[in-house]
Every structure is written in structure tokens, then in C-alpha cells.
Amino acid sequence: MTDPASVAFRSTCPLASVLDIIGDKWTLVIMRDMLAGKTRFSEFLDSPEGLSPRVLSQRLSFLESQGMIQKVQAGRTHPAYVLTDKAMELKEVGIRLAEWGLRHIPGRVSPYLDKFRDED
């Protein structure tokens, strides 16, 4: 794996630094979709949140540069994006965030959460 590209970390605080990598509204959504089995560019574009190809492309590149995802392309097939082990270590955090959302935000619906939990 290549060295992660440098990020302009605001401090040496580990929490703030993690946020410098995944602290936005899109990154964990993309990772959620990967966890749900999506691998292709067009599949991510189809998410209900509706992100643009521009933003998706930017996030994928950045996440790859940070060693969070890997772009796999075998021959002439469609590229597949998969989470690295490093990123998978955030799965539990994602589940807990979603559970918090279910508890505290009315009207949330989660078809996949039970499935994710069971895989642990």
C-alpha cells in the first residue's frame, strides 16, 4: 500500500485528526454503501442521498489516498471499490452512530442495520 497522502491536520488530537479524514457528510455514507455490498461508481451514485459524480469522484480518490479503500480493476471489467481492513475497523462506529440515529431521530428507517450487526 502506498503512503497516505498528507492531510492538513488541525492538531495532533486523534479525534480531530480522524475528523480531518472522515468528518463530513458524505464519506461515511459512501462507506456504508460499500458495507452494503456496493462496489461500483454508478451504484454509489444511486444512493438515496443523491451525491454528484464530482463529489463521489473526489471522495473516492481521497479515501484511496488515505488507505481507506482500494480500487480493484481486473482486466477490462468495471472498477470495484472495496474497504480496506483499516476502514473496516470503523464499521462498529458506523453501526453505533446508526443506532443512535434510530433512537433519537424520528422516522429513520434502516433496512440493513440488522444485517450489519449480525456480521460482527
Add this chain to the structure above:
Amino acid sequence: MTDPASVAFRSTCPLASVLDIIGDKWTLVIMRDMLAGKTRFSEFLDSPEGLSPRVLSQRLSFLESQGMIQKVQAGRTHPAYVLTDKAMELKEVGIRLAEWGLRHIPGRVSPYLDKFRDED
């Protein structure tokens, strides 16, 4: 930004919706400082990440409108901001994010993490 903000949720997904509330680079940093015992406006401004009074004010108002923090003002004393129980339920998530940062981002330093862990 004084209106009791309703959030423009992008979807009914609980994870995406949580990110619509705390999905940025500043919110969890402010909550971290509250967890560390800070309660006052000027204390938050002193954080090593260096946020402006403008951003701080915006985030505090929004978080209060979302029931994440409470502004406590007794008489003529300085206002104190404290996390609600609802927000405290994200403490464990914050700890896990910080631990991930310590493991995967070189050079991170965390004087308070052990303390936070012990309080659980």
C-alpha cells in the same frame, strides 16, 4: 442562524441523518472539549484546532436546537454549555474514533483519552 433549526435530512437512513447533525469537522471537537470539562465560550475558543467565534457560535446554537447541549446560565454568571444525556450517548463513539486515530495516524497525542475511557 438563530432559528430553531430543523435539519434538512438527506434521507431516512439513520447514519446519514446522524451525519446531517454531527457530520462536520467541528462538532465532535466541541463535544470533546465539553467532555474534557470545558464549559465556557472562551475555553472552546482556546482549543488547539483554533476555531473562530463565528463558527463556535453557530455550532453551539445548532447543537442546542438539536437537544445535544444545554446552555446553563445562573444569574449574572458566565453561561455554561453542557452535554445532554442524548449527546453523552455518543461518548463511546468518540472514544472509538480517537482510538482508531491513535492506531492509524502517526504522531497523534492524546492526554485525555485514558481519562475518558476510565469514566465509562
Add this chain to the structure above:
DNA sequence: CAGTATCCATTTTGATACTG
């Protein structure tokens, strides 16, 4: 001290057209 107001630069985004 606790914020708010202002000004302005930078970033981010959306929509969409376009290319291999």
C-alpha cells in the same frame, strides 16, 4: 467575557455536458 456583525476569501456543491 460572551457573543454578534461584517467583510471577504476559500471551499464546496449541483447540474450537466463531455470523453474514452
Add this chain to the structure above:
DNA sequence: CAGTATCAAAATGGATACTG
């Protein structure tokens, strides 16, 4: 299909002066 290019619009941010 998998992106990139482009352009305008909007959100966000920093710095700082200012008020009760």
C-alpha cells in the same frame, strides 16, 4: 459505464471589530 471538465451558486470559513 466510469469518470472528468466546466460554470455558476451557495455554503463555509477566518479575521476582526464591535456591543452589552
